[in-house]
């Protein structure tokens with residue numbers, strides 16, 4: 222399956238679709254959205270409210286002319302009694318059937334790109350990364366069984382040894398994946414800067430010989446830069462180290478400002494548009510949330526300033542620089 226157009230995507234969470242004209246105006250043609258596990262208490266049973274709500278958002282996006290890359294559930298959401306014991310043949314078969322069902326239920330509104338789980342190389346959830354990997358493998362099998370043209374990929378949390386070992390397990394002999402995805406936040410969560418993507422892309426392309434999708438990338442437009450807490454610091458449950466010091470440990474030149482974000486995103490769009498091994502990119506993200514999902518506080522740098530529009534949908538400078546860059550590099 223070849224995509225006829227470049228994937229100029231956006232991570233679009235939380236919002237219900239009422240702001241999609243603004244997203245369209247910026248030039249994006251793809252959105253990425255999680256999809257909930259569909260059933261309450263039995264395979265093919267009654268649908269959950271969460272699934273119905275998300276399906277409506279996908280419907281709205283489709284009607285506005287977007288393509289949607291769905292992110293399938295991870296092991297945590299598949300871990301239900303009625304799917305069978307985690308790691309059993311029955312379990313994997315039900316994972317596969319669930320993913321095939323998504324294709325049919327969301328027919329023509331989503332695909333051909335599918336993101337299998339989210340940053341699965343991070344957490345084994347007490348079951349072992351081999352079981353997480355096997356779940357990802359059978360998720361892809363399910364989707365491709367229902368749509369042979371589908372292009373599935375996992376998104377690594379970053380290019381690191383554990384991530385590559387994990388990807389080796391998922392992309393094992395006979396796999397039907399069509400791309401490999403990666404998330405990188407150079408200059409915010411990681412050392413600067415945007416040009417480090419070249420190394421990440423090279424490593425992944427060399428190893429898997431598949432097109433690369435930058436599934437999450439971006440730059441936080443606010444937050445002071447403060448040293449990371451010393452090793453062994455005890456933090457409140459759920460807190461990241463950025464929540465703990467209420468500041469970033471990394472920055473690109475100029476720090477975390479809206480102007481620096483605007484230029485950083487321009488450079489990223491140029492890089493992805495021109496790179497021969499990049500199939501597409503999904504910018505992180507559309508709008509700022511009021512609170513940080515990790516620590517729950519208002520205005521925490523860790524999660525509150527990734528948007529290209531603010532909490533009230535007012536465009537930041539990045540909205541305009543992204544719009545201009547999309548026109549220039551993809552036009």
Ligand SMILES: [Zn+2]
Nearest residue numbers: 464513516521
């Ligand atoms: Zn926080």
